[in-house]
Amino acid sequence: MSEAGSGEIWFYHLERSTLDQVLPELLDRTLQRGWRALVRVGDPGLMETLDERLWAWREDAFLAHGRADQPHSERQPILLTSDSANGNGAQALFIVDRSDMDASEPFERCFIIFDGRDEESLQHARGRWKTLKEAGANLAYWKQTEQGKWEKAA
Template sequence: MTAAPCEIWFYHLERSSAEQVLPELLEKTLGRGWKALVRGGDPARINALDAHLWTFRDDSFLPHGLAEEPLAERQPVLLSTALDNPNGGDALFLLDGAEPGDLSGFARCILLFDGRDEEALRLARGRWKAFKGAGHPVSYWQQAERGWEKKA
């Protein structure tokens, strides 16, 4: 029996930044009993995100760590620039055009992209076509005034 292909969800950010949207998505992921791997292409951005996740809301705690820290494999949310999956994440979050790598261990891959950035849009469109062509189920979510709307 083969595993189901990884679902790919595209999140088109138009009103908020990834830093504003990501904590809520990570909380939902943990609420499902899943682990998350957040992959970015820039180590400085990953370090800034690490600091942000500790302080994004006064009444919340989002357990997470950096891939280069000890016991990375035990983190429910792991931040990384590498292509591996050391914490056995169920959900992969891609920021800033980070490469997806091998998706076989993930149930879902969430691409967050800035709709105000032409290069990010171009990359997202190319990835949509590639993932769909590879047989992955794909969904497209666009940010609207009252939350997220599934467009495709």
């Protein structure tokens, strides 16, 4: 997805928060930037959970979104999908649950979100980092401080 000089790839290492706590915040910031988002999810159960979570994100707000397998998916500001098509013309790609990623995808930014408490996810993310680094990708690594704030560590 990112040869040297193209889009950024940001790794988010979850240690203190869960995916359903972090993802809505990142999606909200993405929309505030004027971008559309594509959330690639491999597990159908997780897709269902995220779909529900985004509608009930906060008491006073929700994140408008849709699923790629539903009508009018191309109009959605946030699109949940399990395939590689960029069905809503998104500028931001979110990779969760070790979903696939194509090295040639033309996104402004890719967020790879992984659970640092799960050894398999951690090893997968390390392997992905190494492969992308060797390919000359524009990488950043973010981790949470003890106060819950995100800090760029690499």
